[in-house]
Amino acid sequence: METQVQGRAAAGAQDAGTRPAATVRDAAFDVMRRLGMTTIFANPGSTEVSLLAGFPDDLEFVLALHEGSVVGMAAGHALGRGAPSLVLVHSMPGFGNSVAALATARLNHAPLVVIVGQQDRRHLELDPFLAGRLNGLAGEYPVWVDQPLRPQDVPGAIVRAHHEAVTARGPAIVIVPMDDWLAPAPAPHEIFGASRMLRSAGADPDVVEELAALLDDAASPVIVAGAGADSPDGWAALVALAERLGCPVWQEPFGPQAGFPQDHPQFAGHLPARRARLRDVLAPHDTVLVAGTGMLRQYPYDEGPLVEPGTRVAVVSQDAAEAHRSPVDVAVLGSPAAVCAALAGAVTPRRAFDGAPLTSRPPAPEPPAAGEPLRAAHVLAALGDRLPRDAIVVEESPSSRLQLNAHIPAREPMGFVSAMGLLGFGMPASIGLKMARPDRPIIAVLGDGSSLYSIQALWSAVQYRAGVVLVVLVNGGYAIMDRLSEKTGQAGPWPALDGLDIGGFARAQSCETRRVATHEELLRTLDELTVDLAQRETPLLLEAIVAQDPTFDA
Template identity: 35%
Template sequence: MVSQLRDEERVVSVAPESTVHSVTYDLLRALQLTTVFGNPGSTEQPFLQEFPDDFTYVLALQEASVIAMADTFAQVTRRPALVNVHSSAGLGNSLGNLVAAYHGNTPLIITSGQQHREMVIGEPYLGNRDATTMPKPWVKWSYEPARAEDVPNAFMRAYAMALQPPAGPVYLSIPLDDWKRPLAGPAPVRTVSDRVVPDEQRLRSFADRISASSRPALVFGPEVDRSGGWDAAIALAEKVRAAVYGAPLLDRASFPEDHALFCGPLGISIKAVSDRLAGHDLVVVIGGEVFRYYPYVPGDYLPAGTELLQITADPEVAAAARRGDSLLGDPKTAMDQLLELVADGSARATPRAMERPRKLPATPSRPLTPPEVYASLSKLRPLDAVIVNESTSTMAQQIEWLPTTASGSFFATASGGIGWGTPAAVGVALADRSRGTSRPVVGLIGDGSFQYSVQAIWTAAQHKLPIVYVVMRNKEYSILKSFAELEETPGVPGLDLPGIDIVSLAHGFGCRAVAVDTTQDLERAFTQALTAETPTVIVVATQPQKAAL
C-alpha cells in the first residue's frame, strides 16, 4: 500500500512508515507462519488489525480447542504453528491442551496480548499478571519484550526455541500498544537445526549390545514417527529380528501394528510393562519414555536379567528414566546409523506376533459393544484414513480392529487430558487441506470427551471439513469407573452422563448428525459420511468397556 501526495501537479508515491506490526508480519511471512489459530480478545486486536489477505485466521470458540487444532496442524505440516489467545483468562483456558502440546513436543508459538504498558504497573483488568510465569512449566520459553522494538526479534527467537530439539510450545506476551510503534525493518531471519546427531562412540556401543543380544525387544515411541523414522524403524526391526512393542499411552504410532514383528502394546503400569517384557535380555526404547506409567501397580521396573537402552532427543525424558542407559540424539538419525552398525539377526527365533482374537457376540448386541463398532468400521475404513482417538477405555479394541499401518495416520493426546481429540481432528484436516492432501479423518471420541470441546465442531463446519466423528455413547466416564475398580474406591460420584442429546448439539453447530444403534445403520452412516463435504457426527449407543489397565 502507498499513499499519494499531490504537490504542484506532481503525484509522489510515499511508502508508509514501518511499524512493529508491519515488520512482524513480514517476518511471519518469511517463516511461513501465515495461519493463525485463535480466539480474539480486546488486547489482541492491535495485532490482528488490518489482517492481511495472504494470512488465514482459524477461529475456534474456546482457547483449549485453539491449542489442540494448532497442535495437530503443526504435527501434520511438520512446521511450527502460530496461536493467538486472549490475555490472562484466555491463556488460562488454553492450559489444559497446552500440557498435551508440551508432552507431544509440538512446536507452537503462542501469543497473547498484554494491557497497555502505561497501565501494567497498576495491575489492570485482564492484564497478564506475572506474564511469563503463568504458562510455565508447559512451555520451553516464556517472554514479554522489554521494549516494543524487540517484538520481531522475540518472534524470531520463539520460532528457533519452538523448533530446536526437543521441540515444544513457547509463549510471548505482547503489550497492545507495541504494535503501532515505528520500527525500521526488515527483521533478521535466521535458520536453526531441528536435529541433533547422536554421539558416534556411544551409538556404536549400543549397536554392539544389540548385536550380542539373544532375544532383543524394540519399543518405538512417538518421537520416531515425529522425526520421520517410520521406515527406518521397520528396517531396524527386520534386520535385528526383534519383537516390537508399542510404547505405553502412545500419542503417535511409530510402527505398523499389522506387521509380523508387532507384539502389541505394553501395559501402562510398572508391573504390566515388566511382565510383558519377561524373557527379553535387552529392551531398546527409541523415541519414547521409560516408561509412561499411569496407575500404580507395584512390580519390578524390569524383569530380572533384562537390560535397557534408550535413545531420545529429549534430555528430560532421558533423565527421568527409572532404569537403563540413555543416548541423546534424533531417533531417525540414530536408527539410520544403527542399521549400518548392528549385525544381522536372521538366526534369531521369530517373535510371536500380536494375537487378535477378534471375538464378537454370536448375535448383535443392544447396545453394541465397542468391538462390534470397531469391527464395522474396519470393513469400511479407507487405507489412507487418519484416526484421532479419544475413546480412552476402548484403545485396546481399536488396536485390535483398526491397527495403524502408515506413518502420520494416528494421533492421540500426549497428556491424558480430556477435550483434545475433537479439535485435534480439525487441525489434521486443515493441515491436509493446506498441503494439498485428501484423506479421510476419523475421530473416535467418547461421549464424555466430546463434551469438553464440543464447540470445536463449529470450526469444522465453518471450514467444511469432511471429518467423520464416531461418538460412542455409553452414558458414563467408563475409563474412570475402571480406575475406581482398580483403586478400590467404590461410590465415586459424577461418573454417569445421562440426558445429553449429542445429535441436537451437532446439528446446532452446523454438522450432519445421526444416531445409530445397529451395525447396519452404523455402516450405512459411515459410508455416507466418507463422501460428505461437511463434518458428520455419528452417535453410536454402546455398552461400557472395561479399560485394559
C-alpha cells in the same frame, strides 16, 4: 517439511532486509510469512485488536469459540504439517483458559508459537483491567516464555519462539502489550534470530558403536517404539533395524503416536501400563532398545522395577527430559530415526524373522443378538475393516482405547494420534489435522464425555470446512470412572450422563450428524462415510449408541 519452511524463511530474509516495515505489526507479519506461519488460530479480545484490525489478505485467520479449541486445533495443524503453527489468545483470561491445552500440546510434542495479548505497556504498573501476571501462568509447560523489553523486540521474539518450538517440540510463548503493535518498526538488523536454523540429524559414530555392541551382545533383544519415531524416516529406520535383528517390536504404553507399522509381522503389540505386566512381557529379553520415548510411561502405580533385574535398557530420544528421567543403562539424546538407521547398518545381522506375525487383529465380535445393544468393539472393528490404509485416527476414548488399538492398527506414519493429558483435545486436534492434511482421510473416535469438553470446536470445523468425521461412542455414563470405582468396591458420587443430546449440540452449530443404534445401521452408515473420507469438505458427527463395557484394564 521443516527444511522447506526454513528455506522459505531464508528466501524472505533478504526482502525483509531491503523493505523496512512501518510498524512492529508490519514487521511481525513479515516474520510470520518468512517462517511459514500464515494461519493464525485465535480467540481474541480487546488487547489484540491493534494486531488484527485490517488483517492482511494473504494470511488466514481461524476463529474458535474457546481457547482449548484454539490450541487443540493449532496443535493438530502443527502435527499435520510438521512445523509450528501460530496461536493468539487474549491476555490473562484467554491464556488461563488455554493452559490445560498447552500442557497437552507439550505432552504431544506439538510445536506452537503462542502470542498472548497484554494490556497497554504504558500503564501496566497500575494493574489495569485485563492486565495479567502472565509469565508463570502456564507453569513449566511452555518450552520458552518471553515478554520483549521493547516493542521493537517483538518480531525477533517471534523468530526465537519459532526456533524454540521446533527444537523443544512444544509451545513457545511471546507476551505482547497491545500498544507494541503500532510502535515504529525495528530496523532490519534489529530483527534478531537466525534466518535459517539447521538441525543436524546425524548419528555420532561412537554412540552407534556403543549401542551396536550392546545389541550384538544380547541373547534376545527387543525394540520398543515410541511416538518420537513417528515419521517416514523413523518408521523406515526401525523397520530396517528390527529386520536386521529379527526381533519383536512393541509400541510404548500410552503413546500419543505410533512409532512402527502395526501391520508388520514383527510388531508384537502395545505394552501394558502396569509394572508387573510390563516386566512379564519384557522378561524373555535381556536387552531392550527404546526408540522415540522415555522409559516407560505407566498409569496405575505398582511396586517394583520396570524390567526384571539384569535386563539392560537403552533409550534413544530427541526429548531431553525423556532421556534424563529414564532409569536405564544408556540414554542417548538424539534423533531416533538417524540413530536407528545407523544402527541398522552397524549391528551384526541375525537370522531373519520367518515366523507367523506376532500379533493380529482380533476377530470382529459377533453381531449383537436381537434386542442386545451395540458395544464399542462392534464400532471399532467395523471401522478397522473399512478405513483406508492412509487414514489418520485421532483417539480420545479412554475406556475404549485398548480395543481401538487392537482393531485399528496404524499402517502409515501419522496413522494414530492420541491426546496425552487434557480431555477435549481430540476433537479440535482432528479438525486442525484435517486443515493441515486435506489429502488424508481423518476420523476421530471420541467418548461422549470427552467430546463435551470442546464440543464448541464443531463451529470452527463447519466455518472452515474441515471434512473430518467424528465418531462419538455414546454410552450415557462416566464409563472409565465407573469401572475404576468398581475396583475399589465402592460406587462414585457422579450421576449418569444419559440426558445429554450430543447430536443436538452439533446440529446447533450447523454440523451434520448421523445416529446409529443397531449393527445394520452401523455397517450401512460406515460403508457410506468411509468410501470418500479423504475428499470430505464438511464435518460430520456420528453418534454410535453403545452399552458400557463391563471391564476396563489399564
